[in-house]
Amino acid sequence: MAxxxxxxxxxxxxxxxxxxxxxxxxxxxxxxxxxxxxLSSATIRNEMADLEEMGYLSQPHTSAGRIPxxxxxxxxxxxxxxxxxxxxxxxxAINHSLNINKMREIEQIIINAARxxxxxxxxxxxxxxPQYKKSTFRQMRILPLDEKKGLVxxxxxxxxxxxxxxxxxxxxxxxxxxxxxxxxxxxxxxLTIDQVTTSLINELxxxxxxxxxxxxxxxxxxxxxxxxxxxxxxxxxxxxxILNQPEFKNxxxxxxxxxxxxxESLLFNILEKNLSAEGVIVQIGSxxxxxxxxxxxxxxxxxxxxxxxxxxxxxxxPTRMNYARIIGIxxxxxxxxxxxxx
Amino acid sequence: MAxxxxxxxxxxxxxxxxxxxxxxxxxxxxxxxxxxxxLSSATIRNEMADLEEMGYLSQPHTSAGRIPxxxxxxxxxxxxxxxxxxxxxxxxAINHSLNINKMREIEQIIINAARxxxxxxxxxxxxxxPQYKKSTFRQMRILPLDEKKGLVxxxxxxxxxxxxxxxxxxxxxxxxxxxxxxxxxxxxxxLTIDQVTTSLINELxxxxxxxxxxxxxxxxxxxxxxxxxxxxxxxxxxxxxILNQPEFKNxxxxxxxxxxxxxESLLFNILEKNLSAEGVIVQIGSxxxxxxxxxxxxxxxxxxxxxxxxxxxxxxxPTRMNYARIIGIxxxxxxxxxxxxx
DNA sequence: GTTAGCACTCTAAAGCCATGAGTGCTAACC
DNA sequence: GGTTAGCACTCATGGCTTTAGAGTGCTAAC
Numbered sequence: 001m002a003x004x005x006x007x008x009x010x011x012x013x014x015x016x017x018x019x020x021x022x023x024x025x026x027x028x029x030x031x032x033x034x035x036x037x038x039l040s041s042a043t044i045r046n047e048m049a050d051l052e053e054m055g056y057l058s059q060p061h062t063s064a065g066r067i068p069x070x071x072x073x074x075x076x077x078x079x080x081x082x083x084x085x086x087x088x089x090x091x092x093a094i095n096h097s098l099n100i101n102k103m104r105e106i107e108q109i110i111i112n113a114a115r116x117x118x119x120x121x122x123x124x125x126x127x128x129x130p131q132y133k134k135s136t137f138r139q140m141r142i143l144p145l146d147e148k149k150g151l152v153x154x155x156x157x158x159x160x161x162x163x164x165x166x167x168x169x170x171x172x173x174x175x176x177x178x179x180x181x182x183x184x185x186x187x188x189x190x191l192t193i194d195q196v197t198t199s200l201i202n203e204l205x206x207x208x209x210x211x212x213x214x215x216x217x218x219x220x221x222x223x224x225x226x227x228x229x230x231x232x233x234x235x236x237x238x239x240x241x242i243l244n245q246p247e248f249k250n251x252x253x254x255x256x257x258x259x260x261x262x263x264e265s266l267l268f269n270i271l272e273k274n275l276s277a278e279g280v281i282v283q284i285g286s287x288x289x290x291x292x293x294x295x296x297x298x299x300x301x302x303x304x305x306x307x308x309x310x311x312x313x314x315x316x317x318p319t320r321m322n323y324a325r326i327i328g329i330x331x332x333x334x335x336x337x338x339x340x341x342x
Numbered sequence: 343m344a345x346x347x348x349x350x351x352x353x354x355x356x357x358x359x360x361x362x363x364x365x366x367x368x369x370x371x372x373x374x375x376x377x378x379x380x381l382s383s384a385t386i387r388n389e390m391a392d393l394e395e396m397g398y399l400s401q402p403h404t405s406a407g408r409i410p411x412x413x414x415x416x417x418x419x420x421x422x423x424x425x426x427x428x429x430x431x432x433x434x435a436i437n438h439s440l441n442i443n444k445m446r447e448i449e450q451i452i453i454n455a456a457r458x459x460x461x462x463x464x465x466x467x468x469x470x471x472p473q474y475k476k477s478t479f480r481q482m483r484i485l486p487l488d489e490k491k492g493l494v495x496x497x498x499x500x501x502x503x504x505x506x507x508x509x510x511x512x513x514x515x516x517x518x519x520x521x522x523x524x525x526x527x528x529x530x531x532x533l534t535i536d537q538v539t540t541s542l543i544n545e546l547x548x549x550x551x552x553x554x555x556x557x558x559x560x561x562x563x564x565x566x567x568x569x570x571x572x573x574x575x576x577x578x579x580x581x582x583x584i585l586n587q588p589e590f591k592n593x594x595x596x597x598x599x600x601x602x603x604x605x606e607s608l609l610f611n612i613l614e615k616n617l618s619a620e621g622v623i624v625q626i627g628s629x630x631x632x633x634x635x636x637x638x639x640x641x642x643x644x645x646x647x648x649x650x651x652x653x654x655x656x657x658x659x660p661t662r663m664n665y666a667r668i669i670g671i672x673x674x675x676x677x678x679x680x681x682x683x684x
Numbered sequence: 685g686t687t688a689g690c691a692c693t694c695t696a697a698a699g700c701c702a703t704g705a706g707t708g709c710t711a712a713c714c
Numbered sequence: 715g716g717t718t719a720g721c722a723c724t725c726a727t728g729g730c731t732t733t734a735g736a737g738t739g740c741t742a743a744c
Contacts, residue, residue, distance in 0.1 A: 027737055040687050045738070063694045063737050105506065141485055145497060153495060153505070155487060163495070163503050164447065240600040243593070251591055258582045258600070369706050382718050387707070405706050405725045 004056075009080060010037060011047050012056055016068045016076045020320055023246045025065030070285040070319065073297070077282050077323050084328040090120050094333055098340045106130060106159055106341060110235050113313070113337050118238025121326055123317035124261075125237040128271040130310040130341070132232065133193040135160050139185050142177055150177075156193065158305040159341070232311075234267040247295070247318045260292045271312040274300040280327050280334075285319050297321045301334040305341045313337065346398075351422060352379060353389050354398055358410045358418045362664055365588045367407030412627040412661065415639070419624050419665050426670040432462050436675055440682045448472060448501060448683060452577050455655070455679050460580025463668055465659035466603075467579040470613040472652040472683070474574065475535040477502050481527050484519055492519075498535065500647040501683070574653075576609040589637070589660045602634045613654040616642040622669050622676075627661050639663045643676040647683045655679065 004012065014035045018026040028041040028048060037044070048066050051057045056072035059065075068076065086094075097116040098109060110127050117125035135156040143151040145165070154162045187204055188196060239261050248254055260266065270290050274281050280301045286294045293316060300314040313334050315326055346354065356377045360368040370383040370390060379386070390408050393399045398414035401407075410418065428436075439458040440451060452469050459467035477498040485493045487507070496504045529546055530538060581603050590596055602608065612632050616623050622643045628636045635658060642656040655676050657668055 025737090029737075041737095042687050042689095042739095043685085046686090049739080059738090061694055062739095063692085063735095065737065138487070139485075143481075143483055143495065143497075145480070151495070151497060151503060153485065153493070155485075155493060159507060161493060161505050161507070163505060165501060165503070238604075240597055240604060243597055243600070249593055251585070251593060251596070254593065254596060255582060255585055258585070262580075262582060367706090371706075383706095384708095384718050384720095385716085388717090391708080401707090403725060404708095405704095405723085407706065 004051075004054075004075075007037075007039075008047055008051060010035070011044060012051060012068070012072060012075065013080045015048075015051075015057060015066055016072065016080070019067050020322055023320060025060055025067050027065035030065070067320075070287070073284050073319055073323075074287075077284070081324045083280075083331065084324045086328055086332050090329070091332060093120065094329075094336055098336050109337070109340050113333060113340075114235045114237030116237075117313065117315060117329070117333055118236075118241055121315050121317070121329055122238070122241050122244070123315050123321070123326070124239050124242045126267055126271060126314045126316065127235045127237075128268060128275075128311040128313075129233040129235060130158055130160060130305060131275075132156070132160055132162070134308065134310055135305075136190055136192045137188045137196065140181060140188070142181055144174065144177075158308065158310060232268055232272075234264050234271065236261055236267075242296075242317060245318045245320075247320065253295075256292060266290065266292075270298070271300065271314055274314075275302055275309060275312050277302065280331050282323065282327065295319065297323075299323075299326050299330050301330050303334045303341070304338045307342075346393075346396075346417075349379075349381075350389055350393060352377070353386060354393060354410070354414060354417065355422045357390075357393075357399060357408055358414065358422070361409050362662055365662060367402055367409050369407035372407070410662075412629070415626045415661055415665075416629075419626070423666045425622075425673070426666045428670055428674050432671070433674060435462065436671075436678055440678050451679070451682050453579075455675060455682075456577045456579030458579075459655065459657060459671070459675055460578075460583055462671055463657050463659070464580070464583050464586070465657050465663070465668070466581055466584045468609055468613060468656045468658065469577045469579075470610060470617075470653040470655075471575040471577060472500055472502060472647055473617075474498070474502055474504070476650065476652055477647075478532055478534045479530045479538065482523060482530070484523050486516065486519075500650065500652060574610055574614075576606050576613065578603055578609075584638075584659065587660045587662075589662065595637075598634060608632065608634075612640070613642065613656055616656075617644055617651060617654050619644065622673050624665065624669065637661065639665075641665075641668050641672050643672050645676045645683070646680045649684075 014031045015026045018030060028044040031044050032039060032041040048057060055069055056075060057066040058069045094116050097112045110129060114125045114127045135158040138155045138157050141153045145151055150166055152164050152166055242248060243254055280299060283298045288294055288298055296316055297319045298314055298316050300312050302309045302312050313330060315330055356373045357368045360372060370386040373386050374381060374383040390399060397411055398417060399408040400411045436458050439454045452471055456467045456469045477500040480497045480499050483495045487493055492508055494506045494508055584590060585596055622641060625640045630636055630640055638658055639661045640656055640658050642654050644651045644654050655672060657672055
């Protein structure tokens with residue numbers, strides 16, 4: 001890629017900055033006036049024509065100003081922009097909303113995070129709930145509720161708690177039940193939920209059958225309670241924020257966007273792709289694998305619980321996005337969220 | 343209210359039916375043609391003028407057909423309409439989606455119900471999750487997780503399970519802890535969560551202090567875990583469905599509507615108002631106390647868990663709604679949901 | 685290499701007209 | 715008296731033209 005000279009950089013920068021602010025194509029005269037570049041509009045016009053030829057800018061129609069192309073945004077993000085520091089008040093708003101009550105459950109913390117993230121960015125936020133199956137088994141209990149029912153409680157190291165009401169097989173006495181539970185706890189301790197496969201369960205089942213001759217039911221519950229929880233939830237915030245952007249003033253686009261927000265599994269896929277990457281990721285327009293958001297930019301970062309990467313935070317806005325600001329916010333929030341959840 | 347003669351009823355019925363179907367104002371000629379009423383358009387025009395004067399119909403502008411007014415819809419719902427029976431396939435779709443897996447948690451069942459409800463109606467559905475505080479305390483357990491943390495599990499009669507991680511005060515030995523828990527279970531059994539007030543808790547606290555001198559922390563947990571859960575969740579389905587209605591083709595309305603959907607507490611208030619009523623309730627336009635939905639109709643009904651009314655199901659659509667059909671669906675779903683959750 | 689000037693392009697908003705659906709009224713009809 | 719045919723009138727809608735304004739590209743002068 002041909003490097004841009006200093007002047008072209010400044011002009012590209014000016015176009016991006018201007019377009020981010022106003023959402024209107026930026027003309028040469030505007031640039032000449034606003035940023036003290038010491039050049040006439042005609043000169044700037046020439047440079048802009050060059051930039052367009054190189055693919056950094058484009059024109060919606062002949063007699064309009066220029067807008068950054070995807071390549072232009074990419075160059076801006078990679079070379080021209082410096083991520084902003086958060087203003088004091090925003091930082092403390094984020095801190096506040098994650099720390100109200102130390103006793104809060106994971107889910108509540110995440111819901112709050114999604115809310116504050118969409119609020120401060122004015123875009124739509126999405127946070128992937130912690131990946132249950134990547135966390136490790138800590139213990140399992142069965143509480144008898146009455147003669148016919150029991151409550152299974154399953155605890156993992158990331159503080160994930162899963163419970164499920166099950167039918168207790170009548171032939172299982174409390175003592176036997178306790179034995180089964182103890183055995184399972186021994187065997188499963190320290191494994192990730194991922195590792196508790198059907199084959200492992202079958203193995204344990206055979207092993208146990210040899211010792212006592214009951215408990216079909218006890219296993220079904222284990223399988224169920226582990227397996228079914230595979231779908232991780234995605235929490236959204238400010239789904240309507242994105243509608244305030246001028247690029248979404250036609251009803252069809254709005255519908256397509258909102259329809260996307262209802263497809264939790266698709267959102268999950270989007271976020272999950274960036275789970276293992278380090279730092280803040282910026283995906284501009286068609287860099288995004290999912291078609292529905294190829295007119296948008298997605299900024300994501302992964303959070304950790306007890307040093308284990310378990311989920312992803314994202315902000316979705318138009319490609320005409322305030323990159324510097326949003327990157328700063330996402331970086332900050334992801335750190336705080338990791339602290340809060342650990 | 344002056345009673346309508348037979349002919350006026352038929353015409354009102356025809357206008358409502360026509361407008362529900364097409365969303366276009368209904369003209370006199372259309373009625374003369376479609377419903378074999380044996381009258382010329384001129385006669386129908388006269389009758390329509392009467393109906394307009396009485397307030398049952400209105401005209402968007404002089405040269406348009408008539409549309410039902412709110413009063414017109416109300417008359418239609420009260421006197422002209424007969425709620426429809428569900429087609430076999432819809433009924434079985436509902437049945438199916440509530441029964442996939444008997445072991446499912448309450449939340450999953452409700453999410454499914456919201457989904458199937460919005461799908462079959464093509465409107466937006468909202469279901470208020472079961473009211474935790476109206477259900478009665480069954481038992482409480484504390485599971486030690488490690489030296490510093492414990493898990494409180496609280497079970498109610500409607501199958502509601504609430505858990506919370508707490509810090510265990512170091513001075514509390516396992517045996518003592520067990521004693522506290524046993525004592526609390528005795529005292530609280532059979533009370534509704536509502537009845538577990540702060541003053542009752544304080545009383546118990548004083549009582550226990552006399553017997554042993556520990557456990558500040560144990561009480562904090564109880565208070566927290568009971569109190570904080572007051573906000574009941576509302577589950578939505580098909581939030582974008584309502585955008586397909588022609589009355590929502592302007593972006594501002596869409597935004598206001600969607601903003602409403604993000605305010606869970608407001609939705610809760612809306613649904614909670616109809617919690618204690620019997621049967622299916624139809625609220626048309628401004629009959630609705632909440633301003634944001636005064637251009638809509640809300641059809642609600644309450645569901646029961648073990649014969650206790652604990653939540654409400656609702657369908658939100660334009661006032662131009664297929665009342666007969668939707669009322670039938672809501673009635674059916676609420677019955678099935680009550681069965682499923684009991 | 686830079687800039688002033690000018691003709692040209694193209695969108696968005698405003699105004700205009702034709703169309704057609706539907707009405708209200710009147711006079712004739714049964 | 716109720717019903718109907720006929721007709722003039724109203725008004726939203728969509729297509730068309732016009733205008734204004736912003737911005738460009740090019741050329742010629744600096």
